[in-house]
Amino acid sequence: MTTQPHTKTFTPSRPIWCAGCGDFAVKGVLEKSLQNMGVAPHNLMLLAGIGCSGTIQNNIECYGYHALHGRVLPAAIGAKLANPDLTVVAAGGDGDGYAIGAGHLVHTFKSNPSITYIVMNNSNYGLTKGQASPTSPTGYRDNAEEGMDAIMLGLSLPSTTFLARGFSGNPEQLEKLMDAALEHTGSGKGFAFLEVLSPCVTYYDTHRDWRARVYNLDEDEGFDPSNRTLAFGRVLELREEGRIPIGRIYKGEHASLESLIVNRDELPPAQQKIGKNGHGKHYEKFIKSYLG
Amino acid sequence: MSSNNNQPVLEDVSVIVAGQGGDGSLTVITMLAELFRHSGLNVYTERDVLSRIRGGHAAATMRAFTGEKYCIGSNITLLLALDQEAVEKNAWQLDSKSIVVYDDSGGPVPPDLLPEGIRLYAAPFNRIAMRTMRRELYKNSIAFGVVGRLLGLEDESIRETFTKRFQRMGQVILEYNLEALGLGLHLADEMGIHEGEGLYRIEHATPEERLLIIGNESVAFGFMAAGGRFFTGYPITPSSEVLETLQKWLPRCGGVARQTEDELAAINMAIGASLTGTRTMVATSGPGFSLMQEGIGHSGSAEVPMVIVDCQRSGPSTGMPTKPEQSDLNLMVFGGHGDFPRIVLTPGHPEDCFYLAAQATNLADKYQCPVYIAMDQAISQNIATVKPFDLDGLAVETGKRLEKEDLEKLDAYKRYELTEDNISPFAAPGTPGGMSLVTGNEHDEWGLVSTDPENRIRMMNKRMDKIELARNELPRARHFGDPDGEIGFIGTGMLFGVILEAIEILDNDGLKAQYLQPRTIWPVLEDILEFIDKCSRVYVVELNAQAQLAHLLIHQGADSGKLLNILRYDGIPFRPGELVKRVFEEESRFMDNQKREAKAQ
Ligand code: SF4
Numbered sequence: 001m002t003t004q005p006h007t008k009t010f011t012p013s014r015p016i017w018c019a020g021c022g023d024f025a026v027k028g029v030l031e032k033s034l035q036n037m038g039v040a041p042h043n044l045m046l047l048a049g050i051g052c053s054g055t056i057q058n059n060i061e062c063y064g065y066h067a068l069h070g071r072v073l074p075a076a077i078g079a080k081l082a083n084p085d086l087t088v089v090a091a092g093g094d095g096d097g098y099a100i101g102a103g104h105l106v107h108t109f110k111s112n113p114s115i116t117y118i119v120m121n122n123s124n125y126g127l128t129k130g131q132a133s134p135t136s137p138t139g140y141r142d143n144a145e146e147g148m149d150a151i152m153l154g155l156s157l158p159s160t161t162f163l164a165r166g167f168s169g170n171p172e173q174l175e176k177l178m179d180a181a182l183e184h185t186g187s188g189k190g191f192a193f194l195e196v197l198s199p200c201v202t203y204y205d206t207h208r209d210w211r212a213r214v215y216n217l218d219e220d221e222g223f224d225p226s227n228r229t230l231a232f233g234r235v236l237e238l239r240e241e242g243r244i245p246i247g248r249i250y251k252g253e254h255a256s257l258e259s260l261i262v263n264r265d266e267l268p269p270a271q272q273k274i275g276k277n278g279h280g281k282h283y284e285k286f287i288k289s290y291l292g
Numbered sequence: 293m294s295s296n297n298n299q300p301v302l303e304d305v306s307v308i309v310a311g312q313g314g315d316g317s318l319t320v321i322t323m324l325a326e327l328f329r330h331s332g333l334n335v336y337t338e339r340d341v342l343s344r345i346r347g348g349h350a351a352a353t354m355r356a357f358t359g360e361k362y363c364i365g366s367n368i369t370l371l372l373a374l375d376q377e378a379v380e381k382n383a384w385q386l387d388s389k390s391i392v393v394y395d396d397s398g399g400p401v402p403p404d405l406l407p408e409g410i411r412l413y414a415a416p417f418n419r420i421a422m423r424t425m426r427r428e429l430y431k432n433s434i435a436f437g438v439v440g441r442l443l444g445l446e447d448e449s450i451r452e453t454f455t456k457r458f459q460r461m462g463q464v465i466l467e468y469n470l471e472a473l474g475l476g477l478h479l480a481d482e483m484g485i486h487e488g489e490g491l492y493r494i495e496h497a498t499p500e501e502r503l504l505i506i507g508n509e510s511v512a513f514g515f516m517a518a519g520g521r522f523f524t525g526y527p528i529t530p531s532s533e534v535l536e537t538l539q540k541w542l543p544r545c546g547g548v549a550r551q552t553e554d555e556l557a558a559i560n561m562a563i564g565a566s567l568t569g570t571r572t573m574v575a576t577s578g579p580g581f582s583l584m585q586e587g588i589g590h591s592g593s594a595e596v597p598m599v600i601v602d603c604q605r606s607g608p609s610t611g612m613p614t615k616p617e618q619s620d621l622n623l624m625v626f627g628g629h630g631d632f633p634r635i636v637l638t639p640g641h642p643e644d645c646f647y648l649a650a651q652a653t654n655l656a657d658k659y660q661c662p663v664y665i666a667m668d669q670a671i672s673q674n675i676a677t678v679k680p681f682d683l684d685g686l687a688v689e690t691g692k693r694l695e696k697e698d699l700e701k702l703d704a705y706k707r708y709e710l711t712e713d714n715i716s717p718f719a720a721p722g723t724p725g726g727m728s729l730v731t732g733n734e735h736d737e738w739g740l741v742s743t744d745p746e747n748r749i750r751m752m753n754k755r756m757d758k759i760e761l762a763r764n765e766l767p768r769a770r771h772f773g774d775p776d777g778e779i780g781f782i783g784t785g786m787l788f789g790v791i792l793e794a795i796e797i798l799d800n801d802g803l804k805a806q807y808l809q810p811r812t813i814w815p816v817l818e819d820i821l822e823f824i825d826k827c828s829r830v831y832v833v834e835l836n837a838q839a840q841l842a843h844l845l846i847h848q849g850a851d852s853g854k855l856l857n858i859l860r861y862d863g864i865p866f867r868p869g870e871l872v873k874r875v876f877e878e879e880s881r882f883m884d885n886q887k888r889e890a891k892a893q
Pocket of ligand 1: 017022023199200201203
């Protein structure tokens with residue numbers, strides 16, 4: 001991993017997170033996985049949403065982008081479709097991804113672009129001082145609703161290809177999951193969805209609770225992540241038992257979005273040279289069809 | 293075939309076909325347009341539909357003419373009315389010289405509906421279709437026979453056009469339609485309208501090379517020709533054709549056109565693509581445009597190039613989706629939270645759409661900010677003949693781009709570097725040595741978040757001042773009419789063609805007038821203010837209720853005492869004659885006021 005020796009670019013800043021925040025583990029693991037997978041900083045586009053977790057791009061050497069609240073997925077898809085050769089990683093919190101951006105999550109599951117999406121789930125809104133989030137349990141700060149499980153949402157869509165959950169308290173496993181996610185997108189297999197249980201020590205410290213409740217499916221011999229029906233049943237069962245399933249939950253196959261819509265007979269959009277004849281050889285044909 | 297040389301040569305004819313939605317009015321009009329074009333005439337068509345698939349009144353209008361015209365004219369030559377409502381809804385456009393062809397299957401036209409002395413041809417097209425062909429939809433092809441004869445079209449060329457159009461739908465459909473046309477021609481004979489004995493003589497000329505195109509298609513081509521390679525949109529009337537056109541053509545040259553789940557995804561996906569250095573555009577209308585506001589402001593603040601096509605329709609809220617309006621101007625010029633730079637261009641004809649779209653694509657890339665193309669439903673969807681686009685004359689300018697080799701020569705690369713011209717060079721993701729941060733948060737030169745007050749001022753000024761720099765190269769207004777004309781006109785979009793023709797009528801009536809068609813409305817350029825200075829009074833014609841353009845001009849220094857508003861927001865496009873009438877009403881009110889003021893002094 002080398003950068004240009006002479007050109008100074010921005011110096012990744014130190015994270016602004018509270019000491020003990022789960023997001024530190026996510027950052028550390030992501031950096032390691034990028035190294036493991038040989039992703040050069042200049043080929044990495046790291047897009048982040050709004051929230052505590054949405055500052056991670058400032059802390060890593062990359063082409064970084066800070067998206068609007070809830071819009072990190074469409075932005076990441078746009079980047080991937082315009083330049084499929086980039087490694088595109090989107091990151092954000094559970095508020096960003098499951099509340100204001102929930103519609104885009106459904107459609108990203110549906111369209112299967114080869115981007116990695118890391119959701120740092122802390123089950124509250126840390127940045128705005130602890131309000132209930134879509135994953136907060138009933139009763140948290142008078143939350144009247146049931147918390148949602150995005151993995152189950154993903155399982156319900158037939159085009160999902162990679163669903164996993166890690167825990168910041170288990171960085172070794174998280175690194176394996178992160179490697180697998182980057183491998184999945186790096187080989188153009190589609191959308192890698194990785195939720196990380198990442199406790200907020202300041203407003204809603206779930207660390208001990210989650211440590212007690214996680215259930216590691218990677219260590220469950222009877223579990224088969226390539227079986228969607230089994231995965232759905234198992235996740236549902238564990239949820240009903242009050243457990244939180246972690247590990248590789250589902251891995252399937254489906255054509256990736258970019259493989260379906262980017263015309264590989266030509267250079268991808270971002271790599272085309274724009275100039276006087278930027279309209280290319282096809283243009284005359286287009287006009288002819290209107291001459292009638 | 294007999295030919296009667298007493299008939300006038302066809303120079304300017306306007307035809308309306310009206311009935312219920314789904315009756316196929318648009319098909320008839322499109323075929324007429326094709327026929328006239330093959331005879332060497334230019335055409336312009338307009339549609340008036342409800343936002344429904346079937347049902348409700350629907351009308352389409354076509355004008356065929358020699359020379360250059362950019363709207364439907366004041367006089368309607370012929371109305372093909374497929375039911376009574378068609379007469380009721382369109383009687384206002386008729387005068388004693390008009391002709392009505394009426395489907396009287398449901399009974400005769402009520403006597404007091406039509407202007408005195410009008411020529412009426414009635415025949416039960418629907419009944420004949422049902423009786424002979426067992427399908428109502430063939431009534432159009434039967435009526436076509438009668439209308440075609442009246443307009444002086446030759447049977448053979450009508451048959452050719454039918455063949456060309458219906459062949460695509462299969463041999464059976466073609467044969468049925470030709471049979472129906474035969475019934476229509478036979479009916480015309482019975483009605484005494486023989487071939488070559490219509491109202492006009494069509495002088496065949498070799499058609500000049502012309503595209504038959506709508507503004508939405510032109511905008512798509514202009515974008516593509518200027519190197520545009522990424523487009524997103526969500527279907528919405530009247531902008532959907534931009535999406536459809538680009539979905540069809542863009543992939544063939546390696547581009548991507550994507551229909552997203554909503555407009556929020558559309559604008560943000562476009563931003564993501566633009567971040568990679570790809571020339572990117574979105575198109576939308578009314579409600580979708582409101583949804584995109586946050587993203588557009590973000591593109592201004594994060595300095596991400598973006599072209600936004602707004603096909604304006606009647607608002608607010610869902611408004612009247614199929615009707616033209618120019619009421620998003622405030623949102624384009626002042627919309628979004630916070631201060632950010634933007635440019636607003638406005639074409640007046642499908643031909644102009646091409647050139648302005650190309651220019652918008654260049655400008656967005658160069659100034660790294662949002663650039664709007666302000667359309668209206670009529671400009672977006674009316675079909676017109678336009679000269680083939682001049683690709684050789686098209687400037688395709690790249691923005692300030694840094695490649696690997698350029699970066700190697702630099703000591704440091706800062707995405708938001710403060711430079712003399714306020715434009716920071718851009719390195720695309722994937723380029724070694726160009727790693728950077730892009731954010732809509734206030735940031736320093738590196739793109740790191742900053743709330744430092746001095747940095748804030750520097751960065752805000754850097755962004756806003758780009759527009760001052762852009763001024764010199766923004767599209768200038770076009771001037772028409774008598775440069776010494778006392779009264780002036782300003783109007784944009786579809787009003788271009790209408791005002792152009794209105795000043796001719798005024799000139800014939802002895803009132804000298806001049807017209808300025810702005811092509812950039814933000815920033816407001818000197819040319820508009822100078823024009824207002826020069827005229828003794830200026831009519832600002834607009835399709836909105838609040839006189840948004842006039843207020844903008846006053847806000848930018850125009851003398852409010854000189855501006856008179858002519859506003860329309862009923863969803864109906866002006867005809868030149870109507871506009872002239874409104875001008876004379878305003879003129880007499882103006883004169884009365886002058887007199888009253890003179891007396892008071
Ligand atoms: S508020 Fe919570 S989520 Fe945010 S940085 Fe602090 S600990 Fe982490």
